[in-house]
Amino acid sequence: MEQSGTSTRLTGAVQDLATEVVSALRSGDPFRLAGRTTEATGGEAGKDATAAGDLTLAAVRVLGADALLPAVLRGPPPGPDNLAVFSRAVHAFPPPAHGSPTSVWSHWAMRRTLLRLDAPFDGAPGDDGAEPAGTWLDEASWQFLTRQLAVLAPLAVPGGDCAVFRAARRRPVDVARGFVRAVRRRDWLQAAGAGRWLVLLDGVPETLGLEAGLDFVAQMDGADPRVALHIEAARLMRAGATV
Numbered sequence: 001m002e003q004s005g006t007s008t009r010l011t012g013a014v015q016d017l018a019t020e021v022v023s024a025l026r027s028g029d030p031f032r033l034a035g036r037t038t039e040a041t042g043g044e045a046g047k048d049a050t051a052a053g054d055l056t057l058a059a060v061r062v063l064g065a066d067a068l069l070p071a072v073l074r075g076p077p078p079g080p081d082n083l084a085v086f087s088r089a090v091h092a093f094p095p096p097a098h099g100s101p102t103s104v105w106s107h108w109a110m111r112r113t114l115l116r117l118d119a120p121f122d123g124a125p126g127d128d129g130a131e132p133a134g135t136w137l138d139e140a141s142w143q144f145l146t147r148q149l150a151v152l153a154p155l156a157v158p159g160g161d162c163a164v165f166r167a168a169r170r171r172p173v174d175v176a177r178g179f180v181r182a183v184r185r186r187d188w189l190q191a192a193g194a195g196r197w198l199v200l201l202d203g204v205p206e207t208l209g210l211e212a213g214l215d216f217v218a219q220m221d222g223a224d225p226r227v228a229l230h231i232e233a234a235r236l237m238r239a240g241a242t243v
Contacts, residue, residue: 134163146178
């Protein structure tokens with residue numbers, strides 16, 4: 001029961017943070033990472049503050065590089081408080097030694113975001129910030145490729161060249177097929193993530209009707225902040241509203 005309660009609180013924190021990001025993407029206004037971490041001061045108040053801070057860091061890690069997406073796509077640059085929370089999340093949740101490729105790449109994407117925003121970051125011992133291997137996508141089926149790209153949608157940003165981006169760029173038709181499949185299966189989060197990639201790829205079939213497809217996904221599940229985040233990012237990038 002306790003584990004279930006923790007999971008529920010984390011899900012809520014991620015949804016709240018995604019909502020903050022979507023609002024900033026739409027408005028272009030400065031934003032503040034929800035529930036900033038607070039140092040413990042002792043007693044029950046300190047415990048509560050520490051728990052809230054831990055939850056915030058976990059939520060930032062789940063959202064990954066997208067926690068600072070408004071600064072990447074719209075500006076203004078993130079304030080020092082946002083950078084501090086984001087950097088602490090990167091430190092607090094490194095990928096496990098034998099973590100999945102998506103976990104390793106998600107962590108790398110957060111580190112690259114700090115670099116992109118000229119924010120200092122001291123990696124853990126053995127973490128040199130080198131780009132991870134992308135070979136696990138070389139022979140991937142189009143279904144598997146789309147699932148992995150959807151999980152790694154925070155990598156789908158202008159100027160985001162990397163092995164994952166190159167894998168997507170080589171197979172725009174397969175990503176389009178995956179987008180259609182996700183829509184038919186009513187997997188709106190996967191569809192939104194795949195659609196976000198598609199707006200950055202050349203060679204996407206015109207018959208796909210990507211803009212109408214994104215509108216449809218937004219209509220069907222735009223109330224989910226994580227779906228809305230990918231849709232809003234796709235629309236901004238499609239319109240060229242980038243820094």
